[in-house]
Amino acid sequence: xxGAELVLKVLQQHxxxxxxxxxxxxxxxxxxxxxxxxxxxxxxxxxxGGAFSAIGYARASGKVGVCMATSGPGATNLITSLADAMxxxxxxxxxxxxxxxAVMGSDAFQEVDVxxxxxxxxxxxxxxxxxxxxxxxxxxxxxxxxxxxxxxxLVDIPKDVQLADIDAExxxxxxxxxNIQTSLANAAAARKLIAAAKKPVAYIxxxxxxxDAMNQLQQFLASNPMPSVTTLKGMGSVAKDNEHYLGxxxxxxxxxxxxxxxxxxxxxxxxxxxxxxxxxxxxxxxxLAKVIHVDIDPAEINKVRFAQVALLxxxxxxxxxxxxxxxxxxxxxHCAQLKQQYGWRYDHxxxxxxxxxxxxxxxxxxxxNSVVACDVGQHQMWVAQxxxxxxxxxxxxxxxxxxxxxxLPAAIGAKLARPQDxxxxxxxxxxxxxxxxxxxxxxxxxLPVKIxxxxxxxxxxxxxxxxxxxxxxxxxxxxxxxxxxxALAAAFAIPGHCITRKDEVTDALEAxxxxxxxxxxxxxxxxxxxxxPLVPPGAANEEMITEAKA
Amino acid sequence: MNxxxxxxxxNTPAVVERLLQVTRYRGYQLTGLEMxxxxxxxxxxxxxxxxxxxxxxxxxxxxxLYDVVQLELAGSELAVLSA
Ligand SMILES: Cc1ncc(C[n+]2csc(CCOP(=O)(O)OP(=O)(O)O)c2C)c(N)n1
Numbered sequence: 001x002x003g004a005e006l007v008l009k010v011l012q013q014h015x016x017x018x019x020x021x022x023x024x025x026x027x028x029x030x031x032x033x034x035x036x037x038x039x040x041x042x043x044x045x046x047x048x049g050g051a052f053s054a055i056g057y058a059r060a061s062g063k064v065g066v067c068m069a070t071s072g073p074g075a076t077n078l079i080t081s082l083a084d085a086m087x088x089x090x091x092x093x094x095x096x097x098x099x100x101x102a103v104m105g106s107d108a109f110q111e112v113d114v115x116x117x118x119x120x121x122x123x124x125x126x127x128x129x130x131x132x133x134x135x136x137x138x139x140x141x142x143x144x145x146x147x148x149x150x151x152x153x154l155v156d157i158p159k160d161v162q163l164a165d166i167d168a169e170x171x172x173x174x175x176x177x178x179n180i181q182t183s184l185a186n187a188a189a190a191r192k193l194i195a196a197a198k199k200p201v202a203y204i205x206x207x208x209x210x211x212d213a214m215n216q217l218q219q220f221l222a223s224n225p226m227p228s229v230t231t232l233k234g235m236g237s238v239a240k241d242n243e244h245y246l247g248x249x250x251x252x253x254x255x256x257x258x259x260x261x262x263x264x265x266x267x268x269x270x271x272x273x274x275x276x277x278x279x280x281x282x283x284x285x286x287x288l289a290k291v292i293h294v295d296i297d298p299a300e301i302n303k304v305r306f307a308q309v310a311l312l313x314x315x316x317x318x319x320x321x322x323x324x325x326x327x328x329x330x331x332x333x334h335c336a337q338l339k340q341q342y343g344w345r346y347d348h349x350x351x352x353x354x355x356x357x358x359x360x361x362x363x364x365x366x367x368x369n370s371v372v373a374c375d376v377g378q379h380q381m382w383v384a385q386x387x388x389x390x391x392x393x394x395x396x397x398x399x400x401x402x403x404x405x406x407x408l409p410a411a412i413g414a415k416l417a418r419p420q421d422x423x424x425x426x427x428x429x430x431x432x433x434x435x436x437x438x439x440x441x442x443x444x445x446x447l448p449v450k451i452x453x454x455x456x457x458x459x460x461x462x463x464x465x466x467x468x469x470x471x472x473x474x475x476x477x478x479x480x481x482x483x484x485x486x487a488l489a490a491a492f493a494i495p496g497h498c499i500t501r502k503d504e505v506t507d508a509l510e511a512x513x514x515x516x517x518x519x520x521x522x523x524x525x526x527x528x529x530x531x532x533p534l535v536p537p538g539a540a541n542e543e544m545i546t547e548a549k550a
Numbered sequence: 551m552n553x554x555x556x557x558x559x560x561n562t563p564a565v566v567e568r569l570l571q572v573t574r575y576r577g578y579q580l581t582g583l584e585m586x587x588x589x590x591x592x593x594x595x596x597x598x599x600x601x602x603x604x605x606x607x608x609x610x611x612x613x614x615l616y617d618v619v620q621l622e623l624a625g626s627e628l629a630v631l632s633a
Binding site for chain 2: 124298303
C-alpha cells in the first residue's frame with residue numbers, strides 16, 4: 001500500500017468518516033486514495049472554510065475534526081482557522097501535502113515552510129520524513145489533539161512520503177487520553193473557602209463541557225446553590241431551569257452577572273481563563289474575591305489572576321470533591337434582585353425589526369437541541385445575550401480569535417456531525433461575505449442549514465466603537481452597497497426571503513423552519529442599533545454603559 | 551531578572567524554534583542558548599532568558615510544549631505547577 005492509503009486507513013482507525021478539504025498538487029496522492037475510500041470528503045470552496053467546518057464538526061460533536069489542504073497556498077489558507085481552534089481549544093487534525101523532500105528547501109513551486117508557520121497556531125505540528133513514521137505520527141496527532149486541553153495539530157506530509165510503498169500491518173491504536181492526572185490535594189482548602197463564603201459565584205468556561213462534566217456541574221450547583229455566570233464558550237453549561245444563573249459576564253455580559261462578580265467574595269473559576277473580554281480592567285476585576293481556579297491546563301493557573309486555591313486535572317473528579325455545604329441565601333436573594341432589576345427589555349419603538357427580540361423569538365421557536373453557529377460582531381453578542389442553549393455544543397461562536405467568516409462553514413460542519421438536529425447560522429452582512437463561497441458546499445450536498453443574515457449595512461461592532469470612542473468618524477464601516485442576499489442565495493439554489501418589519505418576523509421564522517432544505521432569511525435592521533450593555537475599554541465591569549446612559 | 555532554564559526535549563528538527571517562539575511571544579528575551587544532543591531522540595538545552603514578568607509565566611508555557619520532556623529552573627523550585 002502507498003503512504004496516501006495508509007493515511008486514510010489510520011483516519012478510519014480513529015473513527016473518522018468525514019473530512020473537509022481542497023485538493024492540489026502536493027496532496028494529490030491522498031486525494032487519489034480518497035477516490036475509492038469510504039471516508040466521505042466534503043469539498044469546501046476555500047481551505048479556511050474547510051477548516052472552520054472541521055471546527056464546527058468537532059465543537060458540535062465532541063469528536064476530532066479533520067481537514068486537508070495542499071502545500072503552499074492551500075496550507076496558508078488554513079492558518080486562520082488553526083489559530084481559531086488554538087484559542088478555543090478545539091481538537092482538529094489538519095493534514096497538509098508538502099512538496100517532495102528532494103526539492104524541499106529550494107523554494108520549489110508551492111513550497112512554504114508550513115511547519116514553521118504552524119508553530120504559533122497549533123498545539124503541536126509534525127513533518128513526516130519517512131513513510132515508516134507515518135502511522136505513528138498520525139496516531140500521535142490524534143492523541144495530542146484530544147489530550148488534556150484540546151487543540152489543533154498539523155501533520156505535513158511530503159508528496160514522496162504519500163507515494164512511498166509500505167506493507168506495514170496497521171498497529172492497533174490505544175485510546176490513551178483517559179489518563180489525566182488529577183490532584184485533589186487542594187480539595188479540602190477549596191471546600192473550606194466555599195463553606196466560608198458569604199457571596200460565592202461560579203464562573204464557568206468552556207472547560208466544563210469539554211471535560212464532559214456537565215452533570216457534575218449541575219450537581220455541584222444543586223448541592224451548593226450559588227449564582228453562576230458563563231463565558232461565551234461556557235454558555236449552555238448551566239441547566240435552563242437553574243434559577244440562580246445570571247447569564248454571560250464580561251464586556252457585553254448581563255448587568256446582573258457583572259455586578260454579582262464584582263461584589264462576590266469567592267469566585268470559583270471552572271475551566272475558564274480570565275480573558276480580557278471577561279475581566280475588563282483586570283486590576284478592578286472582582287476586587288473583593290478570593291479565587292478557586294479549576295483547570296486542566298497548568299499554564300492557566302496564576303496566568304492573569306492569582307488563585308488562592310488551584311486544582312488541576314479532570315473537572316469530573318474535581319467538582320464532586322470540592323462540593324460542600326454553603327448557605328448564602330441572602331446573597332442568592334440579592335442576585336435574584338439584580339437579575340430582576342436588570343432583566344432584558346424588548347420594547348423597541350417603531351416598526352423596524354429589533355434584532356435582540358428577533359433572536360429571542362428564534363430561540364423560542366427553534367427545535368430543542370438546535371445548533372446555532374454565529375459569526376462575529378454585534379449579532380454574535382446579541383445571540384449570546386438573547387438566546388438560550390441547553391449545551392455549549394449547541395452554541396458555536398468564535399470566542400478567543402473572534403474570526404469573521406466562522407459562522408457559515410462552522411454550521412456546515414455541525415450539520416454533518418449532527419444531521420438530525422436543526423442547524424442555524426446567525427451572521428452579519430459583513431461576516432457572511434467572508435466565507436460566502438461555502439454556499440456552494442451547501443448547494444452541492446443539499447445541506448439544510450438555515451442562514452439568518454442580520455443586516456445593518458455596517459460593520460456594526462466596529463461602527464459602534466467608532467460612534468462611542470472615535471468621535472463618530474465612521475472610517476470604512478459602511479456596507480450600504482451590500483449585494484442582494486436573497487438573490488445571492490438563489491444563485492446557489494437556496495431559497496430565501498427578506499424582512500424589514502417586526503410584524504413579519506413570526507411568519508418568516510415559521511417559513512424558514514418548515515422549509516425542508518437550506519434557507520436564507522435576510523433580516524434588515526436599523527444601522528443605529530447597538531449592543532448594550534458595554535464595558536468600555538479600561539473600565540471595571542461595573543462601569544457598564546447602557547442604552548439609556550449612552 | 552535573569553533566569554536559566556535546563557530543558558530536556560525531544561530531539562526534533564523544530565524543537566529549538568518552538569522554545570524560542572514561545573520565549574519571544576511570552577515577552578522574554580533570550581540571553582543565551584546551549585544545546586547538546588544526548589542521543590537521536592533527546593537533546594539537552596539550556597536557555598538563558600531575561601524578563602520583567604514572573605518566570606512561571608514562561609516555564610508553564612514551555613513545559614506545555616509536546617517536545618519538552620523535563621524543565622528545571624536553575625537555582626529554584628520548579629516553577630511549573632503540575633497535577
Ligand atoms: C477576520 C476578521 N476581520 C476583522 C475583524 C474585526 N471586526 C470585528 S466585528 C467586525 C464587524 C462585523 O460586521 P458584521 O459581520 O456585519 O456584524 P455586525 O457587527 O454588524 O453585527 C469587524 C470588522 C474580525 N473580527 N475578524
